[in-house]
Amino acid sequence: MAIHRTYSGSGTGAVTAGPKKRTRIQAKNEARIVAAALDVFSMHGYRGATVDQIALSAGMSKANVLYYFNRKEAIYSAVLAHTLSNWLNPLDDLDPEGDPITELWQYALQKLRMSRETPYASRLFANEILQGAPVIRPFLDTELKALVERKCRTIQTWIDAGELAPVAPLHLIFLIWSATQHYADFEAQIQALNTDSEESLYADAERTLQLVLTRGLAP
Amino acid sequence: MAIHRTYSGSGTGAVTAGPKKRTRIQAKNEARIVAAALDVFSMHGYRGATVDQIALSAGMSKANVLYYFNRKEAIYSAVLAHTLSNWLNPLDDLDPEGDPITELWQYALQKLRMSRETPYASRLFANEILQGAPVIRPFLDTELKALVERKCRTIQTWIDAGELAPVAPLHLIFLIWSATQHYADFEAQIQALNTDSEESLYADAERTLQLVLTRGLAP
DNA sequence: TCGTACCTTGACCATCTGGTCAACAATTTA
DNA sequence: TAAATTGTTGACCAGATGGTCAAGGTACGA
Numbered sequence: 001m002a003i004h005r006t007y008s009g010s011g012t013g014a015v016t017a018g019p020k021k022r023t024r025i026q027a028k029n030e031a032r033i034v035a036a037a038l039d040v041f042s043m044h045g046y047r048g049a050t051v052d053q054i055a056l057s058a059g060m061s062k063a064n065v066l067y068y069f070n071r072k073e074a075i076y077s078a079v080l081a082h083t084l085s086n087w088l089n090p091l092d093d094l095d096p097e098g099d100p101i102t103e104l105w106q107y108a109l110q111k112l113r114m115s116r117e118t119p120y121a122s123r124l125f126a127n128e129i130l131q132g133a134p135v136i137r138p139f140l141d142t143e144l145k146a147l148v149e150r151k152c153r154t155i156q157t158w159i160d161a162g163e164l165a166p167v168a169p170l171h172l173i174f175l176i177w178s179a180t181q182h183y184a185d186f187e188a189q190i191q192a193l194n195t196d197s198e199e200s201l202y203a204d205a206e207r208t209l210q211l212v213l214t215r216g217l218a219p
Numbered sequence: 220m221a222i223h224r225t226y227s228g229s230g231t232g233a234v235t236a237g238p239k240k241r242t243r244i245q246a247k248n249e250a251r252i253v254a255a256a257l258d259v260f261s262m263h264g265y266r267g268a269t270v271d272q273i274a275l276s277a278g279m280s281k282a283n284v285l286y287y288f289n290r291k292e293a294i295y296s297a298v299l300a301h302t303l304s305n306w307l308n309p310l311d312d313l314d315p316e317g318d319p320i321t322e323l324w325q326y327a328l329q330k331l332r333m334s335r336e337t338p339y340a341s342r343l344f345a346n347e348i349l350q351g352a353p354v355i356r357p358f359l360d361t362e363l364k365a366l367v368e369r370k371c372r373t374i375q376t377w378i379d380a381g382e383l384a385p386v387a388p389l390h391l392i393f394l395i396w397s398a399t400q401h402y403a404d405f406e407a408q409i410q411a412l413n414t415d416s417e418e419s420l421y422a423d424a425e426r427t428l429q430l431v432l433t434r435g436l437a438p
Numbered sequence: 439t440c441g442t443a444c445c446t447t448g449a450c451c452a453t454c455t456g457g458t459c460a461a462c463a464a465t466t467t468a
Numbered sequence: 469t470a471a472a473t474t475g476t477t478g479a480c481c482a483g484a485t486g487g488t489c490a491a492g493g494t495a496c497g498a
Contacts, residue, residue, distance in 0.1 A: 167426075
């Protein structure tokens with residue numbers, strides 16, 4: 001997760017010289033700011049978010065927010081870095097030794113539940129990528145690409161062994177990502193079109209996705 | 220497509236009294252503005268777009284843009300209204316008389332090709348819905364909801380007739396939307412992760428989606 | 439040709455917003 | 469406790485941006 005290194009300003013703002021030890025107060029306030037900023041950025045996008053909103057949401061003054069993060073962009077980078085690993089980690093769990101269809105369905109299910117439980121993270125990335133990924137492009141080009149290529153090889157191995165339908169591995173990953181993140185990113189649309197309870201909504205989503213994936217991926 | 224009526228300001232700005240006939244120049248310039256605004260809004264979102272950018276892209280002065288559309292929001296509404304019908308029309312083509320899996324796959328294919336050919340429209344809606352659909356929520360709640368419910372009934376009929384796997388119709392539609400629009404909305408990510416040509420990218424996407432859908436939906 | 443209505447824009451204004459700074463408060467350290 | 473470091477904020481600034489307006493230009497019917 002090298003996003004951290006990409007943006008030098010994402011640390012403590014007041015300290016310009018070498019890396020000093022972080023105070024308790026620093027850690028606490030930076031965490032509060034990042035948590036507040038996730039809300040604001042994921043709702044309004046980078047440009048639509050204001051430092052004032054973030055400060056208000058974090059319960060402190062704008063000047064104080066900019067004391068910890070010199071620039072608005074630094075807050076944004078910190079939020080992305082803080083969220084990115086959690087958001088993408090499950091992919092790493094795909095086990096080449098496991099049963100392909102079980103592994104893939106478990107991955108999809110985990111992503112679907114994450115979309116429900118932490119939609120902010122999903123919308124944060126959706127916004128970032130919609131704008132052309134100006135900040136996390138370096139990460140996409142290097143670490144995410146390496147991870148995805150590794151997992152594509154795993155999937156291809158399954159296909160070659162006749163344990164999985166002959167899909168294009170990369171596009172299977174895209175399919176799982178899109179189908180699950182949709183429930184977070186397009187929540188407003190889904191709320192408008194759904195008539196049932198949220199509970200049964202997600203139950204139906206799981207059922208349908210499981211059915212299509214398990215049948216669609218059978219060799 | 221009643222979005223037009225929702226925003227009174229989306230017509231000619233200078234004329235405040237009743238509906239007068241539109242000049243040739245009016246029609247031409249409004250079309251130029253809407254086309255330019257689609258580019259700008261889809262790239263930067265509502266808040267990130269500036270009237271100056273739109274004016275520059277349309278080849279006229281900012282003041283002139285605001286002569287035809289009194290408010291920035293009016294431009295935005297006009298762009299949404301102009302794009303919405305084209306973007307959602309294919310769903311209406313689902314023929315209850317046709318073969319279910321063929322019909323659904325043709326619909327998915329059409330959406331996938333639209334994502335490739337006119338990604339701006341997709342990204343425009345993605346931005347709008349990510350922000351909570353502040354402008355098109357009334358449309359979602361009424362016309363889109365009615366259309367989707369109608370199509371869900373069609374799908375349910377197919378299921379009841381044993382011609383289709385027992386999925387939740389609404390979620391099947393979500394699956395098709397998400398899997399296809401993903402290629403437009405997340406283009407930046409896809410570009411970063413793809414190593415092949417764009418041609419083979421979309422060929423693989425079609426092949427994988429067809430395989431999973433046709434197998435996954437078989438009764 | 440003339441007059442009217444429509445078109446176009448540079449200059450301008452009010453507001454919003456990211457960022458700075460000096461002054462003061464709290465906390466840690468010697 | 470005294471000094472020094474760290475934390476906090478109201479006031480302020482500069483640039484960006486949505487929107488207005490008066491003044492002048494252009495098309496078009498009578």
